Amino acid sequence: GENVEQHPSTLSVQEGDSAVIKCTYSDSASNYFPWYKQELGKRPQLIIDIRSNVGEKKDQRIAVTLNKTAKHFSLHITETQPEDSAVYFCAASIPMVFGAGTILRVKS
Amino acid sequence: DVKVTQSSRYLVKRTGEKVFLECVQDMDHENMFWYRQDPGLGLRLIYFSYDVKMKEKGDIPEGYSVSREKKERFSLILESASTNQTSMYLCASSLSGLATYEQYFGPGTRLTVT
Numbered sequence: 001g002e003n004v005e006q007h008p009s010t011l012s013v014q015e016g017d018s019a020v021i022k023c024t025y026s027d028s029a030s031n032y033f034p035w036y037k038q039e040l041g042k043r044p045q046l047i048i049d050i051r052s053n054v055g056e057k058k059d060q061r062i063a064v065t066l067n068k069t070a071k072h073f074s075l076h077i078t079e080t081q082p083e084d085s086a087v088y089f090c091a092a093s094i095p096m097v098f099g100a101g102t103i104l105r106v107k108s
Numbered sequence: 109d110v111k112v113t114q115s116s117r118y119l120v121k122r123t124g125e126k127v128f129l130e131c132v133q134d135m136d137h138e139n140m141f142w143y144r145q146d147p148g149l150g151l152r153l154i155y156f157s158y159d160v161k162m163k164e165k166g167d168i169p170e171g172y173s174v175s176r177e178k179k180e181r182f183s184l185i186l187e188s189a190s191t192n193q194t195s196m197y198l199c200a201s202s203l204s205g206l207a208t209y210e211q212y213f214g215p216g217t218r219l220t221v222t
Contacts, residue, residue: 009148034209034210042215043112043198043213043215043216044198044213045213046210049209049210089150095141095153095156095164096209096211098150100148100150101148
């Protein structure tokens, strides 16, 4: 079955800096790659997703890139703000297999 | 606005008890899922269902069973609770088909087994 690895497990950045979280997957048949954000004490919510026929997708300050050949995808957050502090999960495949999560702390 | 609700936010049970966790969604979603969330392990899929009375095992089904008698309701059952089942349990639902795979999560049930 699918296996998803996510790095780093924790990430601290200064407000205004960029943050990058990377995930690798094992099943070349996977074709859907979402990112979920979970704020402290709240439920995970989808922030962006990408399908395998697209290499990059942007939504304001967040973007996701996908390299199907290397089987990895990344979340990029630019101009980070304190409200970006949360746990971020990547996932792959249907039904979804999630990465272990990245705790992002944005220091003001 | 999609609403996914879970029967309890916090639950404390004793070892050996039978435990029922219920999830209800109000958006007529075909797919429903049960995950457990543990620090450093992410969200792990226990069971999922693509339709009423249908169920599929996820990655960690041992010690759990599920029931889906109605489209809007998906129950997770711990037949004989054990301490290693202490965890946060999250339910989710989604539409079927290729249009969208977005999963909508419930608020979670934090289960403690003593």
